[in-house]
Amino acid sequence: MILSLTGVGKAYETGGTRVEVLRGVDLSVGPGETVALTGESGSGKSTLLHLCAGLDRADSGRIEVAGQDLTDAPDPRLAALRRQTVGLVFQQFNLIPSLDVAANLAFQARLAGRHDPDWIAALASRLGLSALMSRYPEQLSGGQQQRVAIGRALAIRPALLLADEPTGNLDEATGDAVMDLMLELVSEAGAGLLMVTHSPRLAARLGRRVHLAGGRLAA
Amino acid sequence: MIRTAFTALLSHWRRHPLQLAGLFLGLALATALWSGVQAINAEARQSYDRAAAVLSQDRLESLSKRDGQNFDQQVFLDLRRAGWLVSPVLEGRWSHRGVPVRILGVDPFTLPAGSLPDAVTGQDRTAEFFSDQGLAFAAPQTVEELSRIGAEGLPPLAAAEGMAPGILFVDIGVAQRLLRAEGQITRLLVAPDQPLRQRPLAEVAPTLARQTPVEQADMGALTGSFHLNLTAFGFLSFAVGLFIVHSAIGLAFEQRRPIFRTLRALGLPLRTLVGLLAAEIMGFALVAGIVGIALGYVIAAGLLPNVAATLRGLYGATVSGSLSLRPEWALAGLGMALAGAGAAAAQSLWRLARMPVLAPAQPRAWTRASARSLGWQTGLAGLLALIALAAALWGEGLVGGFVLLGALLLAAALVLPGALAIALALGERLSKGVIARWFWADTRQQLPGLSLALMALLLALSANIGVGTMVSSFRLAFTAWLDQRLPSELYVTARTEDEARRLADWLAPRTDALLPIWKIDGTILGRPGEVYGVADHRTYPDHWPMLLGDKTVWQVLARGEGAIVNEQLWRRAGLHLGDPVPLPGGASRPLVGVYADYGNTRGQVIIGVADLVALYPDIDRLRYAIRTDPAKVPALRDAIEDAFRLPQDNMISQQEVKTISLMVFERTFAVTAALNVLTMGVAGFAMFMSLLTLSTMRLPQLAPVWALGLTRGRLARLELLRALLLAALTMVLAVPVGLLLAWVLLAVINVEAFGWRLPMHLFPRDWLWLGALALAAAALAAAWPAWRLSRLAPVHLLKVFADER
Incomplete structure (x- = not known):
């Protein structure tokens, strides 16, 4: 398994009240497997995704990514895991505004010390970004920015791709196009994909769908 | 990575x-x-x-007269015969065309080893140094300055790198000639290694006292x-x-x-x-x-x-x-x-x-106001205000004064955002019309982003008001004091005792009064000071301002029964009326009065002139103040020059003294004035940078207002108005802070630093001028960001809505 969650729990304090967002979540994603994570707003989808990426820590349970236990891993190890193994795609793109498209695409790969110019060029071509390489994020449309974000995540050939509403900011046609590309590339790379989405239509395009409600997962 | x-x-x-x-x-x-x-x-x-x-004054002991006067070189010979390894030095001031230099005459044969400057020993010009004409070593800039004014009467000059400027190093014989002090010496340098057997100093030269190196080199402490x-x-x-x-x-x-x-x-x-x-x-x-x-x-x-x-x-x-x-x-x-x-x-x-x-x-x-951080800042400001209060009540010395100053300024800076927020909230409450209400509320929202620049502006404005008030108050007190303190119309200095006597006889029938200005230098209450003698004449009770004591003190001085001291000595020594004032040489007189003496950093004692002569019979009696009709001064100067061939440098009129004194005064504060201007410039720049950066972040707040019907031009004008409003409110707070600062400078720092306290005067016209300057700086700082806003393409404003989607 590339991702394995066993009995994962997470709670937050909000206005003096303890809210249990996740209650003993079990989930596994294998290599090449695509999983859609659905649920209502505030159900804890993004929280679960953040825990899988090592951006946050679970209160209970066990999370393993590519065989590494994240439970008590120190921050530098979590950072190394994100750098080397996990590709992240955010709803808000989170590109670096002061770097051009070329630098943004290669950014994580350079951080990981795995910069492969041929692979980046190929990705850029597949994502339709070749003509935009010297532009800055503010000069791109939302769909173009999201394609850069996906390219950045795939540039390290991640074992696991985590995507949080990757088409949430895009119109339907652009969102579909971005989705096609992402699934195609994930399939070619043999990476596992866990994608948070609100859209039943998009969820249906993935191999498996899990629904989060009341802090628990249901198939 | x-x-x-x-x-x-x-x-x-x-x-x-x-x-x-x-x-x-x-x-x-x-x-x-x-x-x-x-x-x-x-x-x-x-x-x-x-x-x-x-001459290694920083490490060699020396012997000099207790009253600081020159003494006969025979004493040197007596001490050498008695086994003392000493070397004579004659020191004095020599000036030409207003350029004073310190003449140092030495005897190279007896100087302790290593006490000659390297710059002098490094030059092989011994023969010239000992020749009749002599040779004077000086710092290159001093040589240049003296050569420029064509200093007549000096021996040839030799530039010596590394020498202190303003000093001429000559053979003692040359120095005696230049200073008209034949057979005189100022002090004797004591070699560090002395023979085991020598007659006691008190036996050979009872009028001399040993001085440690620290007592001699005090310029660093003085300044x-x-x-x-x-x-x-x-x-x-x-x-x-x-x-x-x-x-x-x-x-x-x-x-x-x-x-x-x-x-x-x-x-x-x-x-x-x-x-x-x-x-x-x-x-x-x-x-x-x-x-x-x-x-x-x-x-x-x-x-x-x-x-x-x-x-x-x-x-x-x-x-x-x-x-x-x-x-x-x-x-x-x-x-x-x-x-x-x-x-x-x-x-x-x-x-x-x-x-x-x-x-x-x-x-x-x-960019967003935080009530918590405002509260935290105000709390810290309160704490600093308490520290300032404690420093004002119990602080001591200059350090205490600066703690008070620092805490006061920081407290004012920290309290500024809170005070502005209150003022803006009040403005919002009082405003009518939707745009006015938005303007006040929006200005309040900009405060966190601008507060640092406004604090810098407050500091600069307060410093300007504080220092300006201090300098102007000082100037008023100083000019009034000069008018009183310099009643005599002409001051004349003879070259020799004999000339002085003849001059006095000549002047007596030609003037209203001839007042001796005779003094000795010496150590008073542990610090270098001077003792003056005054004649019994109505000039003094009529003109000298006294801080303590009444007009009868002059009669007490005339009877030789008391002394008056300047304010700085009085404050430093903590003297009270009636306390004995120790004089160089061991005598003392009871304190009967204290007078203001601005611009002088040394302690000063005044006694009756007869008393002075009796205590110090060898005193130089070369200088006189002349009371006469001011209109007759030029003719009198010419007549003295004709009759005695006395150089014009040896005569100075009341007006010239005042001009020089005021020039020194203005120069003293020229540096602080320059720093004030620079600080204002830096504060203006801080405001410009803040407004510029804020302008790029304000689009999400301005775009909706623009969309609702306000033109870009009107928005730009409101931005300009906002900067002016904030600068004006900051100026309002800067006035009391600046006045507090002025009080600290006048009543605490000046007293500690210089020894005198001055009355504080207010100069509202200066504040208006400064306020106008602050508004101009704010308008300049806001002009470009406002202009950019007025020219901003609508597409940039529309992007705000696109981003929000």
Whole structure:
């Protein structure tokens, strides 16, 4: 398994009240497997995704990514895991505004010390970004920015791709196009994909769908 | 990894060059003002050290008369015969065309080994030095100055590198001739190794006393307060500059929050991120610091001639008028730049180090008002106000004064955002019309983003009001005091005792009164001072302002039954009326009065002239003040010149003395005035940078108002009005803070630093002028951002709505 969650729990304090967002979540994603994570707003989808990426820590349970236990891993190890193994795609793109498209695409790969110019060029071509390489994020449309974000995540050939509403900011046609590309590339790379989405239509395009409600997962 | 992350962080600056310029300029200007002041101080200290090291005064003991007067060289011969290894020195002032030099006459045969300056021993001109004509060694700039004025009567001059400026080093015979002191010496240098057997000093030369090296080299201590004042103003300018740096760094950190979040999400460890940002700041500080030091050199070189003239006029200290690059202040300036940048960045780095990786990516702290931080700031301001109060009540010395000053200014700066918020809320409540209400509310919302620049403006304005009030009050008191203190119309100095006697006889029937100005120099209550004798004449009770004692004190002095002292000696020694005032040589007189003596840093005692002559029979009786009809002064000067061939340099009219005194006064404050102007400039720049950066972040707030029907031109005018309003409100608070500052300067710092306290006067017209200047600075600072807004393409405003989608 590339991702394995066993009995994962997470709670937050909000206005003096303890809210249990996740209650003993079990989930596994294998290599090449695509999983859609659905649920209502505030159900804890993004929280679960953040825990899988090592951006946050679970209160209970066990999370393993590519065989590494994240439970008590120190921050530098979590950072190394994100750098080397996990590709992240955010709803808000989170590109670096002061770097051009070329630098943004290669950014994580350079951080990981795995910069492969041929692979980046190929990705850029597949994502339709070749003509935009010297532009800055503010000069791109939302769909173009999201394609850069996906390219950045795939540039390290991640074992696991985590995507949080990757088409949430895009119109339907652009969102579909971005989705096609992402699934195609994930399939070619043999990476596992866990994608948070609100859209039943998009969820249906993935191999498996899990629904989060009341802090628990249901198939 | 590090290179990639660093490139991403640095790329921010490429996209925000103005912010980078603000950071660089802020740091460079702060460093420049600080290191400029330090460069001046270092140059002065070097000059004092050189002067103190002349003839090894800083390490050799000497023998001199208790009353500081010259004595017969026979004493030297007597001591040598009695087994004392001593060497004679004759010292005195010689001036030509207003350029004074200190003549140092030595006997090279008996000088203790190693006491001749290297610059002199290094030159093989011994034969010329001993020749009848002689040879005078001096610092190159002194040689140049004397050559320029064509100093007649001096031996040939030889430039000697490393010598203190303003000193002529000659053979003692030449010095006796130049100073008209045949057979006289000032002191005897005592060689460190003395024979085991020698007759006691009290037996051979009972009138001489031993002086330790510390007692002789006191120029550094005497001028310490002047340099401390200068340092304080340098530090104030540095602090104002740091506001810009803090503001620029804080803004850059807030704007880069999304990048930080992304970098961490993509796997950059927190420690590495903090380390990279710290390295980035230190790198900037290093480059800006070097630029600042270069700028500081230029500022110091520009100010130094004025400072040198001030130190010469005020303390008689000779300081080189040209500047050299010294590693001590250059390195200290660089250190300050690094420490200042570190301090300015510390808060941002600390926040980043504690920021969770999932913290909101939107810039918030910088742009959004936080009631909690306002409360925290106001609390800190209260604490600082208490510290200031404690320093005012119980603080001692100059350090106490500066703690009071620092705490007061910081408290005022911290309380400013809260006070402005209250004023703006009140404006909002009183306003009518939707646009006016929006304007007040929106201005309040901009406060956190502008507060640092406004604090810098407040500091600059308060310093201007405070220092301006102090200087103007001082000027009023000083000119009034000069008018009273200098009643005599002409002052004349004879060249010899015989000439003085003949001159007095000649003048007596031709003038209303002839008042001797005779004095001795000596140690009074542990510090160098002077004792004057005054004649029994109505001039004194009619004109001399007394701080303590009444007009009858002059009769007491005439009877030889008391002494009056100047304010600085009275304050320093904590004397009370009736206390004995010890005089050089062992006598003492009861204190009967205290008089103001502005501009003099030395302790001064006045006794009756008959009393003075009785106590010090060998006193020089060369100088007289002449009372006559002012209209007759030019004719009288010419007549004296004709009758006695007395050079014009030996006569000075009342008006000339006043002009010189006022010139010294103006020069004394020329440096602080220059620093004031520079500080105002830095504050104006801080405001410009803040408004400029805010303007780029304000589009989300302005776009809806624009969409609802306000034109870009009107929005721009409102932006301009906002800057003017905030500057005006800041000025309103700056007036009481500045007046408090003036009070501290007049009643605490001046008393501690110089020994005199001055009455405080108010100058509202100056405040109006300063207020207009502040408004002009704010209008200038806001002009460009407002102009840019008025020209902003609608597409940029529409993008705000697109982004919100």
